[in-house]
Each structure stands twice: as C-alpha cells, then as structure tokens.
Amino acid sequence: MRELxxxxxxxxxKEMCIEANLTLSEDMRDAIDKAExxxxxxxxxxxxxxxxxxxxxxxxxxxxxxxxxxMAVVFIEIGQDVHINGNLxxxxxxxxxxxxxxxxLRKSVVRHPLDRVNTGDNTPAIIHYSIVPGEEVxxxxxxxxxxxxxxxxxxxxxxxxxxEGVKKAVIEAVAAAGPNACPPLVxxxxxxxxxxxxxxxxxxxxxxxFDKRPSDKMIKDLEDELxxxxxxxxxxxxxxxxxxxxxxxxxxxxxxxxxxxxxxxNMCCHVNRHVTRSI
Amino acid sequence: xxxxxxxxxxxxNDIDTLQAGDYVYLTxxxxxxxxxxxxxxxxxxxxxxxxxxxxxxxxxxxxxxSPAREGQVIGSAGPTTSxxxxxxxxxxxxxxxxxxxxxxRRSPEVIESMKKNGAVYFAAVGxxxxxxxxxxxxxxxxxxxxxxxxxxxxxxxxxxxxxTVIDRxxxxxxxxx
Numbered sequence: 186m187r188e189l190x191x192x193x194x195x196x197x198x199k200e201m202c203i204e205a206n207l208t209l210s211e212d213m214r215d216a217i218d219k220a221e222x223x224x225x226x227x228x229x230x231x232x233x234x235x236x237x238x239x240x241x242x243x244x245x246x247x248x249x250x251x252x253x254x255x256m257a258v259v260f261i262e263i264g265q266d267v268h269i270n271g272n273l274x275x276x277x278x279x280x281x282x283x284x285x286x287x288x289x290l291r292k293s294v295v296r297h298p299l300d301r302v303n304t305g306d307n308t309p310a311i312i313h314y315s316i317v318p319g320e321e322v323x324x325x326x327x328x329x330x331x332x333x334x335x336x337x338x339x340x341x342x343x344x345x346x347x348x349e350g351v352k353k354a355v356i357e358a359v360a361a362a363g364p365n366a367c368p369p370l371v372x373x374x375x376x377x378x379x380x381x382x383x384x385x386x387x388x389x390x391x392x393x394x395f396d397k398r399p400s401d402k403m404i405k406d407l408e409d410e411l412x413x414x415x416x417x418x419x420x421x422x423x424x425x426x427x428x429x430x431x432x433x434x435x436x437x438x439x440x441x442x443x444x445x446x447x448x449x450x451n452m453c454c455h456v457n458r459h460v461t462r463s464i
Numbered sequence: 465x466x467x468x469x470x471x472x473x474x475x476x477n478d479i480d481t482l483q484a485g486d487y488v489y490l491t492x493x494x495x496x497x498x499x500x501x502x503x504x505x506x507x508x509x510x511x512x513x514x515x516x517x518x519x520x521x522x523x524x525x526x527x528x529x530s531p532a533r534e535g536q537v538i539g540s541a542g543p544t545t546s547x548x549x550x551x552x553x554x555x556x557x558x559x560x561x562x563x564x565x566x567x568x569r570r571s572p573e574v575i576e577s578m579k580k581n582g583a584v585y586f587a588a589v590g591x592x593x594x595x596x597x598x599x600x601x602x603x604x605x606x607x608x609x610x611x612x613x614x615x616x617x618x619x620x621x622x623x624x625x626x627x628t629v630i631d632r633x634x635x636x637x638x639x640x641x
Contacts, residue, residue, distance in 0.1 A: 242597075251591045252542050332567070
C-alpha cells in the first residue's frame with residue numbers, strides 16, 4: 186500500500202489549474218494553426234490569426250487565454266493500492282482555491298444556482314472519482330467555460346433512430362450553438378450508457394488528445410464524418426462564416442439499455458483546456 | 465468588408481454608416497456589465513433610480529475580466545455571450561444605450577429595439593481575452609464592487625477590434641452565414 190499525502194494532491198491541482206488556463210496542449214495549438222492555414226474566409230482567417238496571437242500573449246504575459254477561466258472539472262483516478270492521508274475532497278478544493286486565487290484566475294462559481302452569491306474562490310470543483318488498479322493517482326483538470334457549456338445537450342434517442350439519429354442530434358446541436366459557443370469548436374460526444382453516463386462520456390471525450398483515435402473503426406469514421414459535415418455548415422470561426430467550424434469531434438461510447446440510445450453533446454470552444462498528471 | 469476607426473462615445477453619423485460585416489477599431493470609454501450588473505441596473509431603472517453611469521450615448525462591453533497581475537491594467541478581457549442580457553437590453557436601449565460589444569445571437573426583441581432606438585451590436589472575438597486586454601488602457605470599478613468580476617468597470621480602450629454584427633437597420637451578419 187502506497188501512502189500519499191493529500192497535500193501533494195493540493196499542490197499539483199493548484200499548479201494544474203494555472204497551467205491549464207495559460208497554455209493549451211500541443212494538439213490544440215496544432216489544430217488552431219492548421220485551421221488558420223485551411224480557412225477559406227478572409228474574416229475567418231483574421232479571427233483565427235487573433236486566436237494564435239492570443240495564445241502567444243497569454244503564455245508570454247501570463248494572462249489567461251480566456252477570461253472565463255471556467256468551473257474546475259477534475260477527473261481523478263485513484264489506484265486501489267494507494268492510501269491518501271487527509272481529506273481528499275478538501276485537498277482537491279484547496280488546490281482549486283489556491284490555483285484560482287494565486288494564479289489571478291477568475292472566480293466564476295456561485296454558492297447556489299438560485300441565490301447566485303459568488304463563492305469568491307472558484308470552489309467547489311466538479312469532481313469525478315474513479316478507482317483503478319495500481320498505486321498511482323492520475324489527475325486531469327479541465328476548466329470549463331460556460332459560453333460553450335450552455336450550448337450542450339443530452340438527447341434520449343430511440344434505438345430505431347440509429348446512427349443517423351446520432352448524426353442529426355450532433356449537427357443540430359452545433360447549429361443551435363452557432364456563434365454563442367465560440368467556434369471553432371471541439372465537440373465532445375457521448376453515446377450510450379444512461380442519462381448521466383452519456384453526459385460524463387461527452388465531457389471526458391473533450392479531454393482526449395486529438396492524436397488518440399478510437400480503436401472502434403465505426404466510431405473513428407463517425408468522428409471524421411461528423412467533423413466534415415459540421416465544417417460544411419459554413420458557420421466558421423466566431424460564427425462569422427467560413428470553412429472551419431470545428432477542430433475535432435471526439436466520441437466516447439458505453440454499453441446501454443435495450444430500450445435506449447442516449448446521446449450527449451458537450452460543446453467546447455477553441456479554448457479546450459485540459460492538463461493531466463500522474464503522481 | 466469595410467474598416468473604420470471610431471471614437472467613443474459613438475456619434476449618430478457613425479451609427480448610420482456602420483453596416484453588418486464592417487470591421488471596426490473602437491477608441492474611448494466603454495462600461496463593462498454582465499448578468500448580475502444587468503439585473504441590478506434593470507431593477508434600478510424599474511424603480512426610477514439613476515444608473516451607476518450615464519447610459520445615454522454609452523457603450524456596454526459584456527465582460528467579466530479575470531484579475532489583473534501587478535503592473536497590468538486588467539486580466540483577460542474577452543466578451544461573454546450577449547444573449548443572456550437580452551431580457552434587460554431593450555430597457556437600456558430605451559434609456560439611450562447606443563452600442564453593445566459581446567458575442568453570439570440577440571433576440572428579436574433586442575433587434576427591434578436597436579432599430580427603434582438606433583443602436584449597433586458589435587462582436588469581439590470570444591476566447592481572445594489575453595490579446596483584447598492589451599487594448600484596455602485603464603480600468604476602474606465604478607459600481608457594484610461586491611459582484612467581483614461582475615462589477616461595473618469604466619474602461620478606456622484603444623483600437624479595440626470588433627466586427628459589426630447587427631447594424632441599426634437590423635441587418636444581421638450571423639444570419640447571412
């Protein structure tokens with residue numbers, strides 16, 4: 186049994202919150218560079234040029250890429266042979282609190298959805314725990330902005346709707362999101378499971394690196410087909426017209442019930458932030 | 465696509481000239497307000513009270529910035545989604561608001577009110593907050609300090625790049641794509 190001090194989790198989460206908000210992963214940066222080269226609309230190209238410039242300024246001057254530094258979504262995989270000394274949930278929230286206050290990140294969380302008083306430190310985080318074999322702890326921090334989160338959707342399709350129904354749901358969700366979700370988008374799609382499981386799959390899909398493709402050929406092809414269809418919509422960068430509306434469609438699947446075909450579409454803007462560390 | 469440099473407060477002539485699709489650099493004073501500040505202003509207006517700034521002829525930037533580091537004027541400072549302010553906007557337009565900077569679609573009621581009152585809607589590029597912050601030369605909280613990032617700030621901007629999305633005739637760039 187490995188012993189791990191909760192403070193180590195706090196320290197890592199603090200750093201990861203800051204890092205995630207100042208720099209994008211290499212696959213995201215490459216995708217934006219490629220979009221700028223490929224975009225056919227002059228205005229769209231100009232918008233993408235601003236996004237490239239923005240990433241440079243953010244990194245050099247340590248200014249968050251986007252002022253919406255998000256609600257901190259935390260995926261934590263805990264090896265079953267690890268014992269954590271201390272209160273894990275408090276340790277995670279303390280890491281978020283320190284990261285957001287010391288890192289000059291925006292505090293965007295209210296304590297109650299209806300009385301809407303800001304908690305002042307961006308806590309609590311949204312935490313997804315899983316227990317896995319081994320003695321490592323793997324943490325992914327994915328700060329999620331709400332311009333795109335608000336345009337996300339869960340559709341409880343019928344089995345008879347099939348793959349065509351899934352495509353329609355995704356395409357319609359992108360059209361409904363339009364300029365509000367800050368295209369070019371990363372579209373996270375969850376198919377299967379239950380109502381809540383497919384939403385979680387969609388969220389998790391957003392954290393998958395672009396070079397990691399699904400082993401299931403049908404899903405890999407579906408990702409490519411949906412990306413092509415979305416980009417033919419003409420919505421373009423910032424929704425101002427153009428050939429690049431999405432950078433990537435990532436799909437995750439899970440077994441489901443004989444009566445159902447749940448589909449969740451989690452929209453993410455071009456500031457698709459995620460940092461992973463194993464400790 | 466035409467390009468203009470416009471000084472704020474925006475004059476009637478500029479409002480008449482701008483067409484959906486025009487690229488514009490704005491220089492002058494804008495006020496930040498987003499969800500919570502809009503609710504407060506809307507309620508204040510309902511009670512017949514003065515707003516925290518002179519809304520007549522003013523420009524609102526839908527923005528809740530991240531905190532400034534030492535030596536910086538402001539933190540990241542890009543637009544938030546404008547549609548959430550739609551419920552309150554016609555009231556502010558009736559009171560003299562002349563331009564809004566944000567991103568995303570507006571309601572038919574807002575567009576009708578813009579036509580009636582002669583106002584324009586600009587989009588700044590969402591998710592480019594670090595870059596846009598460089599155009600902000602001064603920032604001062606002038607009201608609702610308790611709202612944190614949602615407080616009303618008076619900003620002086622220089623050559624803030626925006627795109628005219630909805631002009632005073634109601635032409636809408638988002639509808640043409």
